[in-house]
Amino acid sequence: MTGTAAIEAAALGMRFGRRGGWALRDCTFRLPAGRVCAVVGPNGAGKSTLLALAAGLLAPTEGSIAVLGKVPGAARERVGFVAQDKPLYPQLTVAETLRMGADLNTDRWDAATAERIVAGGDLNPKSRIRTLSGGQCTRVALALALAKRPELLLLDEPMADLDPLARHEMMGLLMAQAAQFGTTIVMSSHVVAELEDSCDHLLLVDGGRVRLAGEIDDLLDAHTLVSAPAQTALDPHTVVEARTTGRQLTALIRPTGPTPGDWRTSTPSLEELVLSYLRNPQAAAPAHTPAKTQEPAA
Numbered sequence: 001m002t003g004t005a006a007i008e009a010a011a012l013g014m015r016f017g018r019r020g021g022w023a024l025r026d027c028t029f030r031l032p033a034g035r036v037c038a039v040v041g042p043n044g045a046g047k048s049t050l051l052a053l054a055a056g057l058l059a060p061t062e063g064s065i066a067v068l069g070k071v072p073g074a075a076r077e078r079v080g081f082v083a084q085d086k087p088l089y090p091q092l093t094v095a096e097t098l099r100m101g102a103d104l105n106t107d108r109w110d111a112a113t114a115e116r117i118v119a120g121g122d123l124n125p126k127s128r129i130r131t132l133s134g135g136q137c138t139r140v141a142l143a144l145a146l147a148k149r150p151e152l153l154l155l156d157e158p159m160a161d162l163d164p165l166a167r168h169e170m171m172g173l174l175m176a177q178a179a180q181f182g183t184t185i186v187m188s189s190h191v192v193a194e195l196e197d198s199c200d201h202l203l204l205v206d207g208g209r210v211r212l213a214g215e216i217d218d219l220l221d222a223h224t225l226v227s228a229p230a231q232t233a234l235d236p237h238t239v240v241e242a243r244t245t246g247r248q249l250t251a252l253i254r255p256t257g258p259t260p261g262d263w264r265t266s267t268p269s270l271e272e273l274v275l276s277y278l279r280n281p282q283a284a285a286p287a288h289t290p291a292k293t294q295e296p297a298a
């Protein structure tokens with residue numbers, strides 16, 4: 001891992017059109033190189049906009065974003081991007097698509113990886129892209145992006161239209177790529193539970209703001225799930241969410257010290273953490289992983 005961040009954003013904002021609302025606003029975060037980062041958040045939160053800004057396909061309305069230490073456009077050769085709609089040329093065959101990838105990336109093209117990914121889906125190299133299913137197109141798009149051997153791989157909901165076996169296979173390939181080459185992977189997804197075992201870094205985007213940013217283990221360790229009798233006072237701890245069902249209180253807190261011995265406590269899952277923050281827009285981010293402050297350089 002180097003000292004250069006994979007992505008560094010400062011007061012980043014994006015507005016589509018002069019009169020449009022802000023798709024992203026005041027986003028400041030630092031993603032160290034070599035991480036596998038989950039970008040999660042509700043529909044319309046700004047995840048695709050953030051990834052498109054990092055890919056250099058959009059220019060920020062305000063603030064800045066640096067990718068591998070450069071403006072995104074200047075880092076494009078070292079970045080792989082698979083957009084949500086997996087744009088490919090419909091009239092090309094699978095083989096022609098891979099050949100185009102090889103021609104565009106002569107210095108780094110990993111033909112064996114591209115062919116292995118395509119073969120794994122039993123795709124006929126002579127099939128035209130327009131005849132493929134959504135999941136098969138995703139497989140070709142991922143083959144193009146991975147074979148480019150990027151230093152940073154930006155994936156917008158890469159698993160959304162893959163079947164369970166293909167998801168498992170692709171996740172394995174992505175993790176192998178990250179382990180072997182130190183590739184930084186940033187992937188958006190709505191299936192938070194699926195990300196917990198694969199990702200080590202989280203960006204929670206909500207309403208165009210980055211609400212949580214940091215190492216997943218640190219974020220989980222900073223929170224405690226509490227089960228206690230209803231009416232239990234939770235202060236002085238910081239309460240992200242508290243719900244009472246009958247005589248039972250369930251809460252997600254950020255403890256400010258030891259909790260009473262008669263509380264039942266556990267560490268939340270990533271999904272529990274994310275859902276609690278999304279259900280409670282007023283809950284502030286933890287002090288050591290605030291949306292507006294840089295985490296320490298690696």
Ligand SMILES: Nc1ncnc2c1ncn2[C@@H]1O[C@H](COP(=O)(O)OP(=O)(O)OP(=O)(O)O)[C@@H](O)[C@H]1O
Binds near residue numbers: 016041043046047
């Ligand atoms: N090209 C565009 N023109 C105008 N508004 C846009 C455009 N692209 C995105 N937006 C708006 O920006 C906001 C963020 O959209 P974005 O696609 O980044 O969200 P998202 O988190 O990726 O959502 P989803 O999970 O549904 O894919 C939304 O309000 C959306 O309507």
